[in-house]
Amino acid sequence: MVAPVEPKPGGTLRNAFGGVLGFFILLLIGVLAFSIRLFSVIKYESVIHEFDPYFNYRVTQFLSKNGIYEFWNWFDDRTWYPLGRVIGGTVYPGLTLTAGTMWWILNSLNIPLSVETVCVFTAPVFSAFAAWATYFLTKEVKGIGSGLTAATLLALVPSYISRSVAGSYDNEAVAIFALIFTFFLYIKTLNTGSLFYATLNALSYFYMVCSWGGYTFIINLIPMHALLCIVTGRYSSRLYIAYAPLVVLGTLLAALVPVVGFNAVMTSEHFASFLVFIIIHVVAFVYFIKGILSPKMFKVAITLVLTVGIAVCIAVIAILVALVASSPTKGWSGRSLSLLDPTYASKYIPIIASVSEHQPPTWPSYFMDINILAFLVPAGIIACFLPLSDASSFVVLYLVTSVYFSGVMVRLMLVLAPAACILSGIALSEAFDVLTRSVKLQLVKLLEGPLSNAGDTKDENPTAQNDVLKADKQVAANNKTEDVKERPSKKNRKKDKENTEKAPVKSHNEKRLLVLPLEASAIAIILLVVLGSLYVIHCVWAAAEAYSAPSIVLTSRSHDGLHVFDDFREAYAWLRHNTEVDDKVASWWDYGYQTTAMANRTVIVDNNTWNNTHIATVGTAMSSPEKAAWEIFNSLDVKYVLVVFGGLVGYPSDDINKFLWMVRIGGGVFPHIKEPDYLRDGQYRIDAQATPTMLNCLMYKLSYYRFVETDGKGFDRVRRTEIGKKHFKLSHFEEVFTTHHWMVRIYKLKPPKNRMKGKTKKPKPTSKPLSGARRDGSTKKNPWQ
Numbered sequence: 001m002v003a004p005v006e007p008k009p010g011g012t013l014r015n016a017f018g019g020v021l022g023f024f025i026l027l028l029i030g031v032l033a034f035s036i037r038l039f040s041v042i043k044y045e046s047v048i049h050e051f052d053p054y055f056n057y058r059v060t061q062f063l064s065k066n067g068i069y070e071f072w073n074w075f076d077d078r079t080w081y082p083l084g085r086v087i088g089g090t091v092y093p094g095l096t097l098t099a100g101t102m103w104w105i106l107n108s109l110n111i112p113l114s115v116e117t118v119c120v121f122t123a124p125v126f127s128a129f130a131a132w133a134t135y136f137l138t139k140e141v142k143g144i145g146s147g148l149t150a151a152t153l154l155a156l157v158p159s160y161i162s163r164s165v166a167g168s169y170d171n172e173a174v175a176i177f178a179l180i181f182t183f184f185l186y187i188k189t190l191n192t193g194s195l196f197y198a199t200l201n202a203l204s205y206f207y208m209v210c211s212w213g214g215y216t217f218i219i220n221l222i223p224m225h226a227l228l229c230i231v232t233g234r235y236s237s238r239l240y241i242a243y244a245p246l247v248v249l250g251t252l253l254a255a256l257v258p259v260v261g262f263n264a265v266m267t268s269e270h271f272a273s274f275l276v277f278i279i280i281h282v283v284a285f286v287y288f289i290k291g292i293l294s295p296k297m298f299k300v301a302i303t304l305v306l307t308v309g310i311a312v313c314i315a316v317i318a319i320l321v322a323l324v325a326s327s328p329t330k331g332w333s334g335r336s337l338s339l340l341d342p343t344y345a346s347k348y349i350p351i352i353a354s355v356s357e358h359q360p361p362t363w364p365s366y367f368m369d370i371n372i373l374a375f376l377v378p379a380g381i382i383a384c385f386l387p388l389s390d391a392s393s394f395v396v397l398y399l400v401t402s403v404y405f406s407g408v409m410v411r412l413m414l415v416l417a418p419a420a421c422i423l424s425g426i427a428l429s430e431a432f433d434v435l436t437r438s439v440k441l442q443l444v445k446l447l448e449g450p451l452s453n454a455g456d457t458k459d460e461n462p463t464a465q466n467d468v469l470k471a472d473k474q475v476a477a478n479n480k481t482e483d484v485k486e487r488p489s490k491k492n493r494k495k496d497k498e499n500t501e502k503a504p505v506k507s508h509n510e511k512r513l514l515v516l517p518l519e520a521s522a523i524a525i526i527l528l529v530v531l532g533s534l535y536v537i538h539c540v541w542a543a544a545e546a547y548s549a550p551s552i553v554l555t556s557r558s559h560d561g562l563h564v565f566d567d568f569r570e571a572y573a574w575l576r577h578n579t580e581v582d583d584k585v586a587s588w589w590d591y592g593y594q595t596t597a598m599a600n601r602t603v604i605v606d607n608n609t610w611n612n613t614h615i616a617t618v619g620t621a622m623s624s625p626e627k628a629a630w631e632i633f634n635s636l637d638v639k640y641v642l643v644v645f646g647g648l649v650g651y652p653s654d655d656i657n658k659f660l661w662m663v664r665i666g667g668g669v670f671p672h673i674k675e676p677d678y679l680r681d682g683q684y685r686i687d688a689q690a691t692p693t694m695l696n697c698l699m700y701k702l703s704y705y706r707f708v709e710t711d712g713k714g715f716d717r718v719r720r721t722e723i724g725k726k727h728f729k730l731s732h733f734e735e736v737f738t739t740h741h742w743m744v745r746i747y748k749l750k751p752p753k754n755r756m757k758g759k760t761k762k763p764k765p766t767s768k769p770l771s772g773a774r775r776d777g778s779t780k781k782n783p784w785q
Contacts, residue, residue: 025148026135030128033155036540037124039548041166046120049550051590051607053169054597056095057119059087063100064115071096072258078602079592080614081584081636089258090610094178094211095171098122123164123173130164130177131155134418134425137184140191141391142383142426145433150425156535158542159369159417165547172414175212180418182208182218183398186242187391193238195245202249209254216269217415221401222246223276225394230283234390240284247277278316282309350668351609354661357411368546369413371538372531373420380423383430395422431528435521442518552594554651565649568594571642571744574737575599579640586633587642588622588655588662589615595642604636612669619666622659622699623673629698630732633749641733641747645703647716647723648742654718659699660684686716688724695725698733702747705730710742 063071072088079085103118131151139147163172185201209215226243254264384392399419406416554565576599584602592606605615621632646654667673677693708714708726733747
């Protein structure tokens, strides 16, 4: 009988030191994730970025001022005039409630931060949380070393930085943390079989549902993994505990979110989870009766169970098919159909296809957003198969699905980033493990040298191999702990015992083979360090230059220095101070959130895009001649029209470049608007070869009015051509304000001319200022009567 090995006195101390060191490394990773996202504040100022974050900021302001109950019942009459919007029932409240809670806690601790400051720094704070969640997830898959490496990679990956810099107050700021943490708790439950972690998993999923519409990715990926485990013969009670409570509790909690409601059980995005829920119960019942019946009785029982199970599945599928067939979109949302069929949006829903972040990515964008991780991911996949476990198969499945979705929609590169970081972290950790072990063993052999005697060699060689044996024991222990909570039948217990006994031997043989020459190991380590350094340099550059500039304040560099374009805030400030509070402003939907939040004026459409007909009405007005456009805007009680124009300074994201989408969206509802009327031989032109319909539409006139006065030629720096129609006057609109760089132009609708029977009298001439125009006291007829 072999005597038990007593632990060395220094082993406990070394483990304690390793735990403390790992804690401080995690702390530094969190600091790194937070600090690298502050370039936007350091280089510019503490300001909210992009378009959607301004709506979230406005909602958070309302929540902090009026409380949670007023927030749930808030009807916003400053958006989608004259329809309005019920805010509490149409938003994902996770981000708003999170930032509002943070603001309340800080003020309770007498830390007087403004709501805007809390909103600006919410994303960097949660990026640190996401890095820590990545550590715990990867640790469950491959160990501590892989976890620390993956957390470091996620803290720096540009794809995640692009949506989590300071000021990027969007849903993804907290949703990516919730996504990774939900996956961690699922894997933790799968490894331990603990109902405690299963309950926490359902709560984490509930937070994800509150935070982002991308929660449907979770509720489809986890059922896919559960079904994969069942099909490949890896079913266990741990899988049942990890999956069943999530579906039941998660669905009930998701239905509590107003924006989701009964969609949690009525839409096709959730049906896969219910189908797998039935399948896993059938499989669980089969395994149960297999353990209590004799083989002969089991054959009879299994026939009955499978018959009933198949009948139930067919009935459920028939019900689901009937529900799906009754829906025009087959129970799928427009964005989901766009993911399943990349051509769907361009064919049927141009409003979705018009969003730039819904376009497919290019190959260079992969290198820009994940850089060298794209080359490390295949090595991580191979490492996950050595050996393959339930946790590692989940990570591989996560990667495969996220690669597909990121290829359909560039926005979902954000979902790919955690999977790429996890697999790259596993690959780097395994590579460093092999290389450092090889260097250590080869150095020991070199130190022995020819001067060492045979006795010393025999004494020292086992010591040199001690680390390898420890690694073998650790792998064997990990394989055993995966089945600690499992209570299978006697036959399964015997098979599991045989597999457990074979695993250490196989792992031991593999570890013995993974010893490289000293020179090759040293060169490989140096190359990996250089590769990591290049990755860090690229990530810092991306954070400082590519993703730190706020869209509300633009900059450009030239031979005479840095130029700052603050035209957006200049225009919104003019609207706020020179128009009446109840004036209505029409613009393309991109600028609705900013106009409401910064100018505090009522808008016709905004970035919520919930009413396609309303957006099509604005698109039709912009595509129509001046008189027809005036009639449309006047019927909507519009007082001012705002257009964004980049022809003078070379700003490419202006309304002229977006104009064809206005035509397509408007033509989808109003058939008299036809895209070919605005194209010359299939080409979109604004020069002298442009079509008469294009040259006479409202968008063209409002953009290029008086543009020829800037240089005498009317040269458009974005389209790189001279405009076709240079000298014209406006009959139904008047220019009231143009920003310093001509990027934002605001026009006012002229009042209708008086009509009198018989002789028409000429009105007395009145001076009309270009700016500061206010509404007079005369009553105006209601256009809706």
